[in-house]
Amino acid sequence: MNFLTVIGVGFLLGMRHATDPDHVIAVSTIVTRQGSIRNAALIGILWGLGHTVTILLVGAAIILFNLAIPTRVGLVMELAVGLMLILLGILNLTGVTQWVTNRFTPGAGDEVIHSHIHQHGKYSHTHVHGHRPEIHMHFNDSEDKWSSNPIHRIGGYQLLRPLVVGIVHGLAGSAAVALLVLSTIHDARWAIAYLLVFGVGTIAGMMIITVIIGAPFAYTGRRFGSFNRFLGTASGLISVAFGLFIMFQIGFVDGLFTAHPHWTPR
Numbered sequence: 001m002n003f004l005t006v007i008g009v010g011f012l013l014g015m016r017h018a019t020d021p022d023h024v025i026a027v028s029t030i031v032t033r034q035g036s037i038r039n040a041a042l043i044g045i046l047w048g049l050g051h052t053v054t055i056l057l058v059g060a061a062i063i064l065f066n067l068a069i070p071t072r073v074g075l076v077m078e079l080a081v082g083l084m085l086i087l088l089g090i091l092n093l094t095g096v097t098q099w100v101t102n103r104f105t106p107g108a109g110d111e112v113i114h115s116h117i118h119q120h121g122k123y124s125h126t127h128v129h130g131h132r133p134e135i136h137m138h139f140n141d142s143e144d145k146w147s148s149n150p151i152h153r154i155g156g157y158q159l160l161r162p163l164v165v166g167i168v169h170g171l172a173g174s175a176a177v178a179l180l181v182l183s184t185i186h187d188a189r190w191a192i193a194y195l196l197v198f199g200v201g202t203i204a205g206m207m208i209i210t211v212i213i214g215a216p217f218a219y220t221g222r223r224f225g226s227f228n229r230f231l232g233t234a235s236g237l238i239s240v241a242f243g244l245f246i247m248f249q250i251g252f253v254d255g256l257f258t259a260h261p262h263w264t265p266r
Helices: 003-017 021-031 037-065 071-094 096-104 141-147 150-154 156-184 188-223 225-253
Strands: 113-120 123-130
Touching: 003 188, 021 037, 021 071, 021 156, 021 188, 021 225, 037 156, 037 188, 071 096, 071 156, 071 225, 156 188, 188 225
Parallel strands: none
Antiparallel strands: 113 123
16 A cells, blocks of 8 residues: 555545544534634644544554553443533533533624724724623724634633534544554554544545535524524434434443443544
């Protein structure tokens, strides 16, 4: 297998890996609260980065040191995905996600904080303010440019959440990816290079997915508020249901909660 084949196969399989149902459902619960396609794309990239970091670290350890993950440990890693999906779904359904988003996202809610441009002869400046008593902000032009940065505008919480979700998903899938690589690529350096390219493909695939999912929410957010809320509720219910399904599969079918567990990395 030559280098170009490793690059091509790894990238394509990484993109396909991003379409796994649990991955799509998890990011859907996050993207439903975004008001722009650009923010949705950034969330996909961050999820992919978290996923890639875990895949690369755990996968490289398995490849380089020939580590064997115990059955129960592997099942617990996959169970964590089900628990996370249930938590994300509940947070969406109870409105906690929206509250935290509004609370910790700079400028969340156009009805709360907005800006006006004032002209003074040849010069102009932007005045950012809100109508609630506790809100009082006045930025100069350089601050306005800084606050228009998408990373600042989304806020730390919004950036951290998809990163953590991606890390959990990567932890659950790292063993399967590493074992697949070991069965086809026997050179450790090429195997790790494959993992890296696989991660890049996953980032690209998830960015595309979040843009596709986020587009209707960005469109309906301002025009059809009730329909947007319905979509958000639906994503929460699906997340909880799929999380419960994963927990049942791992706990009873694969035997984590029984005396004789069996685990096939997938």
